[in-house]
Amino acid sequence: MASLMEDEVFRSFAKYAAIVTVKLLLMGPLTAYYRITRKVLAFANPEDAAAHSSKPEEKKQLVRTNEDVERARRCHQNDLESIVPFVLVGLLYALTGPDPAWALLHFRVFVCSRLVHTVAYVMALPQPSRGLSWAVGLMTTLSMAHTVIHTLYLFIVIS
Amino acid sequence: MASLMEDEVFRSFAKYAAIVTVKLLLMGPLTAYYRITRKVLAFANPEDAAAHSSKPEEKKQLVRTNEDVERARRCHQNDLESIVPFVLVGLLYALTGPDPAWALLHFRVFVCSRLVHTVAYVMALPQPSRGLSWAVGLMTTLSMAHTVIHTLYLFIVIS
Amino acid sequence: MASLMEDEVFRSFAKYAAIVTVKLLLMGPLTAYYRITRKVLAFANPEDAAAHSSKPEEKKQLVRTNEDVERARRCHQNDLESIVPFVLVGLLYALTGPDPAWALLHFRVFVCSRLVHTVAYVMALPQPSRGLSWAVGLMTTLSMAHTVIHTLYLFIVIS
Numbered sequence: 001m002a003s004l005m006e007d008e009v010f011r012s013f014a015k016y017a018a019i020v021t022v023k024l025l026l027m028g029p030l031t032a033y034y035r036i037t038r039k040v041l042a043f044a045n046p047e048d049a050a051a052h053s054s055k056p057e058e059k060k061q062l063v064r065t066n067e068d069v070e071r072a073r074r075c076h077q078n079d080l081e082s083i084v085p086f087v088l089v090g091l092l093y094a095l096t097g098p099d100p101a102w103a104l105l106h107f108r109v110f111v112c113s114r115l116v117h118t119v120a121y122v123m124a125l126p127q128p129s130r131g132l133s134w135a136v137g138l139m140t141t142l143s144m145a146h147t148v149i150h151t152l153y154l155f156i157v158i159s
Numbered sequence: 160m161a162s163l164m165e166d167e168v169f170r171s172f173a174k175y176a177a178i179v180t181v182k183l184l185l186m187g188p189l190t191a192y193y194r195i196t197r198k199v200l201a202f203a204n205p206e207d208a209a210a211h212s213s214k215p216e217e218k219k220q221l222v223r224t225n226e227d228v229e230r231a232r233r234c235h236q237n238d239l240e241s242i243v244p245f246v247l248v249g250l251l252y253a254l255t256g257p258d259p260a261w262a263l264l265h266f267r268v269f270v271c272s273r274l275v276h277t278v279a280y281v282m283a284l285p286q287p288s289r290g291l292s293w294a295v296g297l298m299t300t301l302s303m304a305h306t307v308i309h310t311l312y313l314f315i316v317i318s
Numbered sequence: 319m320a321s322l323m324e325d326e327v328f329r330s331f332a333k334y335a336a337i338v339t340v341k342l343l344l345m346g347p348l349t350a351y352y353r354i355t356r357k358v359l360a361f362a363n364p365e366d367a368a369a370h371s372s373k374p375e376e377k378k379q380l381v382r383t384n385e386d387v388e389r390a391r392r393c394h395q396n397d398l399e400s401i402v403p404f405v406l407v408g409l410l411y412a413l414t415g416p417d418p419a420w421a422l423l424h425f426r427v428f429v430c431s432r433l434v435h436t437v438a439y440v441m442a443l444p445q446p447s448r449g450l451s452w453a454v455g456l457m458t459t460l461s462m463a464h465t466v467i468h469t470l471y472l473f474i475v476i477s
Contacts, residue, residue: 003162003321004413011470014410018466021403025459028399028452045389050444071204080239080398081187085180087406088246092173095163127207134187141184148177152170162321230363239398240346244339247405251332254322286366293346300343307336311329 009103013094016107017087020114024083027076030122034069075121078134079114086110086141093144096151106140113137168262172253175266176246179273183242186235189281193228234280237293238273245269245300252303255310265299272296327421331412334425335405338432342401345394348440352387393439396452397432404428404459411462414469424458431455 004010090110094103113136120130163169194207249269253262272295279289322328353366408428412421431454438448 005415005473011473014413014466015470018407018410018463018470021407022460022463024399025403025456025463028456045392045442045448074204076399080402081183081235084239084243084402084406085184088243089177089180091250091409092177095173097164124204126209130204131207138184138187142181145177145181145184148173152174152177155164155170233363240342240394243398243402244343247402248336248339250409251336254332256323283363285368289363290366297343297346301340304336304340304343307332311323311333311336314323314329 007094009098009100010094012100012104012107013090016111017090020083020111021087023114023118024076024079027072027079027118031069031072031076034066034072038066038068071124072122075118078117078121082117082134082137082141083114086137086144089141089145089148092148096148098147106144110137110140113140166253168257168259169253171259171263171266172249175270176249179242179270180246182273182277183235183238186231186238186277190228190231190235193225193231197225197227230283231281234277237276237280241276241293241296241300242273245296245303248300248304248307251307255307257306265303269296269299272299325412327416327418328412330418330422330425331408334429335408338401338429339405341432341436342394342397345390345397345436349387349390349394352384352390356384356386389442390440393436396435396439400435400452400455400459401432404455404462407459407463407466410466414466416465424462428455428458431458 005014090107093106113133117130117133117137119125120133164173249266252265272292276289276292276296278284279292323332408425411424431451435448435451435455437443438451
């Protein structure tokens with residue numbers, strides 16, 4: 001293993017980043033599942049509809065939107081907007097040598113907030129469940145970004 | 160701090176990557192702000208509308224699109240498509256040991272181009288302000304990607 | 319060059335990650351090209367339409383959607399959802415010290431699957447060409463994520 005993995009904080013980061021990225025990736029199959037199993041088939045492309053029907057009239061109708069599909073897609077989009085910045089900022093954060101307990105808290109709070117967010121979004125739970133879990137995740141990432149910028153600023157002042 | 164952070168170019172990269180990722184993250188709150196403050200409330204989900212009104216008729220009407228909200232969303236999407244590749248490619252670029260002054264120029268030009276792009280997009284400035292700033296950011300990232308591929312190719316030829 | 323680049327697997331990763339991220343970035347210019355060259359001009363923003371016409375009536379009509387533009391946009395979106403997680407997970411995977419031949423196989427299969435996916439999407443090839451190439455890419459990334467989580471788990475058990 002590379003020397004980076006000898007660092008405790010970096011190993012924690014790698015584990016939680018891998019878990020939360022798998023969660024992001026699974027939104028793709030979930031959307032595909034909804035496209036096929038909702039009361040109505042709902043495809044985005046004519047060639048996808050063609051694989052389910054050979055009648056031209058029916059093919060056209062199968063290219064449509066469905067509320068459950070759109071909901072999964074919006075959740076996927078929110079994951080892209082939240083989880084990807086977390087992994088990018090978290091990687092830099094893990095390299096600045098933060099306090100291990102404090103870093104672990106950041107990683108765990110973020111992963112939990114995104115699991116709550118996904119359940120709240122896909123099951124359409126009443127607000128503010130989804131809004132709050134989104135805000136907690138955002139705060140966690142911003143806190144890590146602040147540490148990165150602050151640590152690098154201190155580094156310049158000291159040297 | 161990890162040994163990576165002892166490298167001058169990597170520290171510059173980490174600082175600019177953190178700044179530009181924070182810019183990306185702030186597009187989320189901006190969209191939420193527009194959803195609530197435009198002349199009309201505009202939500203994407205029924206449960207969000209439910210938190211603002213209990214009348215069924217009104218709830219349905221609150222699920223709609225608004226030009227300012229859509230504009231912030233498109234800007235957010237463009238950030239995802241531009242800033243995320245910059246951070247990914249920039250990380251690999253910083254590890255190939257580029258000339259520090261040249262690397263710093265790449266990072267600064269990119270961050271400036273994205274700030275101009277956001278102002279041009281959100282305030283709907285006349286073209287080609289937005290198109291040019293987008294193209295400059297794209298060129299910067301492609302230039303770094305070229306250096307990564309070229310350096311690794313040279314490495315194989317030498318060894 | 320940083321010591322990370324002395325690692326054979328990391329160099330392979332860096333090369334393929336740079337190539338596949340360039341492919342992702344080129345979807346932006348492709349969409350812009352379609353916006354301008356399709357039978358009808360199709361812009362997302364009024365200021366873009368204003369750069370092509372000064373008549374208010376015509377400007378309004380130029381803000382519309384076009385099937386080829388939307389297709390390129392959906393392909394771009396799928397790239398964001400697939401390629402970005404690949405680079406994030408692949409980076410962590412390369413740091414866990416995998417078998418070089420096995421790692422190279424993962425990287426090459428992923429890059430090939432995304433090239434096939436793009437051709438299948440943009441040229442609207444009959445299914446299941448696009449679905450299969452998407453699934454192969456997803457499996458590759460999930461396999462790498464599994465290795466990351468498994469290696470870190472073993473690490474904790476051993477130490």
